Amino acid sequence: xxxxxxxxxxxxxxxxxxxxxxxxxxxxxxxxxxxxxxxxxxxxxxxxxxxxxxxxxxxxxxxxxxxxxxxxxxxxxxxxxxxxxxxxxxxxxxxxxxxxxxxxxxxxxxxxxxxxxxxxxxxxxxxxxxxxxxxxxxxxxxxxxxxxxxxxxxxxxxxxxxxxxxxxxxxxxxxxxxxxxxxxxxxxxxxxxxxxxxxxxxxxxxxxxxxxxxxxxxxxxxxxxxxxxxxxxxxxxxxxxxxxxxxxxxxxxxxxxxxxxxxxxxxxxxxxxxxxx
Amino acid sequence: xxxxxxxxxxxxxxxxxxxxxxxxxxxxxxxxxxxxxxxxxxxxxxxxxxxxxxxxxxxxxxxxxxxxxxxxxxxxxxxxxxxxxxxxxxxxxxxxxxxxxxxxxxxxxxxxxxxxxxxxxxxxxxxxxxxxxxxxxxxxxxxxxxxxxxxxxxxxxxxxxxxxxxxxxxxxxxxxxxxxxxxxxxxxxxxxxxxxxxxxxxxxxxxxxxxxxxxxxxxxxxxxxxxxxxxxxxxxxxxxxxxxxxxxxxxxxxxxxxxxxxxxxxxxxxxxxxxxxxxxxxxxx
Numbered sequence: 182x183x184x185x186x187x188x189x190x191x192x193x194x195x196x197x198x199x200x201x202x203x204x205x206x207x208x209x210x211x212x213x214x215x216x217x218x219x220x221x222x223x224x225x226x227x228x229x230x231x232x233x234x235x236x237x238x239x240x241x242x243x244x245x246x247x248x249x250x251x252x253x254x255x256x257x258x259x260x261x262x263x264x265x266x267x268x269x270x271x272x273x274x275x276x277x278x279x280x281x282x283x284x285x286x287x288x289x290x291x292x293x294x295x296x297x298x299x300x301x302x303x304x305x306x307x308x309x310x311x312x313x314x315x316x317x318x319x320x321x322x323x324x325x326x327x328x329x330x331x332x333x334x335x336x337x338x339x340x341x342x343x344x345x346x347x348x349x350x351x352x353x354x355x356x357x358x359x360x361x362x363x364x365x366x367x368x369x370x371x372x373x374x375x376x377x378x379x380x381x382x383x384x385x386x387x388x389x390x391x392x393x394x395x396x397x398x399x400x401x402x403x404x405x406x407x408x409x410x411x412x413x414x415x416x417x418x419x420x421x422x423x424x425x426x427x428x429x430x431x432x433x434x435x436x437x438x439x440x441x442x443x444x445x446x447x448x449x450x451x452x453x454x455x456x457x458x
Numbered sequence: 459x460x461x462x463x464x465x466x467x468x469x470x471x472x473x474x475x476x477x478x479x480x481x482x483x484x485x486x487x488x489x490x491x492x493x494x495x496x497x498x499x500x501x502x503x504x505x506x507x508x509x510x511x512x513x514x515x516x517x518x519x520x521x522x523x524x525x526x527x528x529x530x531x532x533x534x535x536x537x538x539x540x541x542x543x544x545x546x547x548x549x550x551x552x553x554x555x556x557x558x559x560x561x562x563x564x565x566x567x568x569x570x571x572x573x574x575x576x577x578x579x580x581x582x583x584x585x586x587x588x589x590x591x592x593x594x595x596x597x598x599x600x601x602x603x604x605x606x607x608x609x610x611x612x613x614x615x616x617x618x619x620x621x622x623x624x625x626x627x628x629x630x631x632x633x634x635x636x637x638x639x640x641x642x643x644x645x646x647x648x649x650x651x652x653x654x655x656x657x658x659x660x661x662x663x664x665x666x667x668x669x670x671x672x673x674x675x676x677x678x679x680x681x682x683x684x685x686x687x688x689x690x691x692x693x694x695x696x697x698x699x700x701x702x703x704x705x706x707x708x709x710x711x712x713x714x715x716x717x718x719x720x721x722x723x724x725x726x727x728x729x730x731x732x733x734x735x736x737x738x739x740x741x742x743x
Binding site: 190191192194195197198199201202205206209210278279280282283284285286287288289290446449450451452454455 | 488489532535536537538539557560561563565567569571572573574575576580583584585586587588589590591592593617633
């Protein structure tokens with residue numbers, strides 16, 4: 182029992198070390214991150230302006246509601262981008278700096294290593310998403326009188342667990358292909374969002390894509406967030422979104438760890454952990 | 459979970475007496491694409507290497523680029539899976555009990571690998587957490603260890619990228635020592651250093667030998683370094699360990715007056731003479 186407690190303590194300290202390292206790195210690259218944030222704001226604005234454009238060309242729509250809906254889609258897209266980027270960096274950045282072998286020979290379990298990476302990614306990503314949402318909503322003077330922001334925040338936080346599992350699967354790609362693995366991670370992010378109704382209702386998708394949408398945690402995150410912000414739905418009314426997220430999280434986390442583990446074993450067999458390309 | 463999947467291993471006998479490192483018929487090969495040909499061919503990085511290092515002993519492995527030194531260190535660090543044989547650290551198998559091994563070993567490699575924008579103190583801090591050491595435990599320990607390796611206190615908070623190679627290598631030594639490893643793996647720790655930094659790092663390795671209970675495996679292609687730091691010197695050539703004895707016995711065995719001559723007699727070639735094949739092997743081995 183005591184040995185178990187000691188191991189658990191060491192694991193938690195180790196996961197804290199991953200958070201600590203990411204904090205240092207974020208601090209060092211903060212100006213680059215701010216520049217990147219400006220790009221994200223610009224990108225988000227172009228998407229939200231689409232609603233105004235439709236109105237200007239004679240379309241009839243509730244501009245405020247459509248703009249808010251597009252904004253939610255763009256913010257979730259940006260959030261997922263940050264989350265996946267951090268998880269991809271589990272391997273990619275460390276390989277570039279040359280620290281990967283030191284991390285992988287430390288007695289920290291891969292589960293806690295990825296948990297530390299994911300925890301920081303969620304915290305940083307959520308903070309960034311809040312800033313992005315507020316900045317764009319302020320820019321367009323969007324009105325959200327019924328919004329339940331707390332419920333929206335909680336839904337995204339719950340969805341993040343599922344995103345971490347999927348992110349763990351994609352983060353192994355740079356281990357398998359040091360040259361192209363990182364780019365393939367963005368394919369996963371794009372695919373996930375295209376079937377999840379990021380800027381449109383899932384119902385407009387072809388039948389087979391709607392089937393895929395039911396398996397995507399982003400579908401429920403987007404639906405839940407829109408219900409909370411546009412209709413003011415409380416968390417208690419969002420069980421239809423919450424239980425699939427919990428279920429997908431329950432499957433994707435162990436599956437993500439298993440996939441990462443297989444990738445790690447492959448890299449250790451073939452010597453790809455060493456390569457710095 | 460262990461790393462045993464897909465590795466072909468022999469059944470290891472019980473741990474020998476006071477052995478810190480036991481390596482038996484350890485094999486590793488990599489497949490790489492042939493120049494001018496499309497197919498991948500196996501290249502033997504280690505071809506059945508066996509040796510034992512006693513606790514507190516320092517063993518140097520001499521070999522040219524591509525001889526298999528780094529592969530050996532990586533196998534002992536659990537960073538590679540062997541294709542055959544076994545390796546154990548204090549009785550723990552590197553494949554079956556990787557986490558137990560990881561607690562016991564640490565390593566300094568030829569590249570002082572760090573997050574370049576972070577300071578030495580920050581790099582050492584987060585690395586120590588991976589070994590379960592809290593910030594309270596390392597608050598005093600990190601400055602103490604940096605001081606011991608001769609790192610100037612006033613540069614502790616500078617980014618690594620502003621430090622010389624020699625300084626970075628001192629931080630790498632500090633990182634390895636911070637976790638109090640029972641087995642210290644030094645993979646060409648002085649390669650590329652200026653003469654002064656080289657002497658300082660060698661002096662510190664000597665100090666570790668004398669003041670710690672550490673067992674040291676030093677892989678190097680510096681003959682003087684091997685002779686002056688190690689209790690026994692091994693010659694690793696193209697993945698095969700040709701000899702492992704105290705330097706003077708090695709010289710006597712090959713009727714040589716110097717270690718360089720002994721190396722020449724053992725391998726049949728000059729120490730610095732490297733062929734295209736060595737270059738080719740270096741990619742992995």
